Amino acid sequence: MSSLVMFGATGGLGMEVAKGLVTAEGFEPKRSVVRDASSDKAKKLQAMGWTLVEVKDLTDPAALEAVVQGAKVVVSTLSGNDMIPIETSIIHASKKAGVTLFVPSQFGVDYTRWGSAFPFLAGKKAVLDAAEKEGLPTLSVFAGFFSDLIFELFCDFENSKVTWIGDGNDKVTWTRRSDIGYVLAKALADPELSNGGTLGIQGDFQSFNDATKILGDALGKEFTIEYMDPNEAKKQEDELLKNGLKGDLGAFFGSFKLHLMGEPARGNNGCDLSMSFNNYGIELQTLEDVCKSGVYGS
Template sequence: MSTTYTSFAVFGGGRVGLPIVEEFARRQVSVVLFSRPGSATKKTVPAGVEIVELDFSDVNKISAALQQRGVQVVLSTIGVAAAVSQNKAIVDAAKLAGVKLFVPAEYGLTTEGQTEGPLGDKREVAGKCSIDYLKATGIPAVQFYNGLFIEFIPWLTGFPEDPKMRVIGKGETPISFTAIIDVAGFVAHVLTTLPSAELGNRIFRIEGERASLKELAKRFNATVEYVDRVQGEMGEVKTVIGVALDSGSGSTGWDVVNKREGTGVDAAGSANLLWPGHQWKTIKEVLNL
């Protein structure tokens, strides 16, 4: 008999992890936040949420902590490429602890089927410690694709701090934009309401709003500045993301292999139906435009 999950552990309490913890707590289910030593003092969590400080590379200690708390579902929100060994250790610990479901830290752009280009490199690096590695260990996994976080638009394009919107390519490719709070809410919603049998090895494609960067510039009266690459701090990372968005991978329904939009459950925003009645936040709301 399939039941719903009731016990969760979130690794990493950053910009994505902490909102997810808060959403679990709001739904009054058991959730524990695993944090690196020394970083927990900077976090404020809802009453009743336990914070456990652990070395994310210590498989045995992580496993023991998960078993002690009866954790059924582990969610990693620590950066994959920046912490490959730590994500791998968390997977190993989850396996030892008998965890039933694992959510890897691959929120954002679609990497399914990517073998070339910047996202192919990300998949190659991240996959060894997340999806592909999870498949090898036998732990069922669930992925969430949300496109570009709305909150990252200023960081990537410079707008609205700068009246010009920096765009790589033609800026005409449709992109899925989703607010972090909506991603966190959706994750907590489906993991606590869908039967466990419907969650294993599944991809959820959500979308708060859909538009191209050129459309956004027109909508908000911004001037478009077309560039080949982004200069300055983290310019290389921003360039990689900009190229990926221009290629189509910014859409949560993008089919990399066939280079077209997916249909049915593979369509952008198809999973939105699983959260009936929810009002998804718009770019205008989130950025106060």
């Protein structure tokens, strides 16, 4: 039986995805590549059922090729500045080892409709281009905004305030990170995706205004909402990005925040998966479920 190999499982997204992905059927063993097998996070993965494989240097081609030998599917939830070169190296090693499907670290907006002009998204597109050049089929997974994390970027919890771009009535997809792994586990058994493609996942579909009310009700708070003109927001986004590309990380993430909030108000439907998602019959957590779960405090 062929194995399933996962990279990046000790990260914030990876640890959540790993919970469900380990339930995938038809793979033995399920191997998680970690830099330190003695770490607390690695031990948590082992407790989930993952077989740990320690690789100190993810830029070592020989080490990568060895760890993906015998694998049918390789999944990455890597992030950070070295994501592109590492995933590109994983692609080369996977192709040489006979891997038949690579799931890159996408998992957010549907870049095929959203676009990849923003540098962070351009990097994800570069990984897919590298896989296509190598001839390795890819499965891109899109889940919209991470409902258990995104409000930390969008909202001022201390002052119970949030600023939306446009009128706040644009609807987008919201999905809990841990739900992604369970759906992906089912999707890997779908013969229609064995040669790659795209998978949309959706836990809920709500407007920014309604999402704010759901969050406030769950926390027992009333958020003050302010609105920003989409064109003015784009000017601010571009200005912050200029500084961000010069090394100012705060400005970079500030620009990305405005980008994520502003594109729906400017007519971009790349975070609307309501017509294209497939949860494979799994009941995912709604936005209300997530907000009441305690991830944003009380």
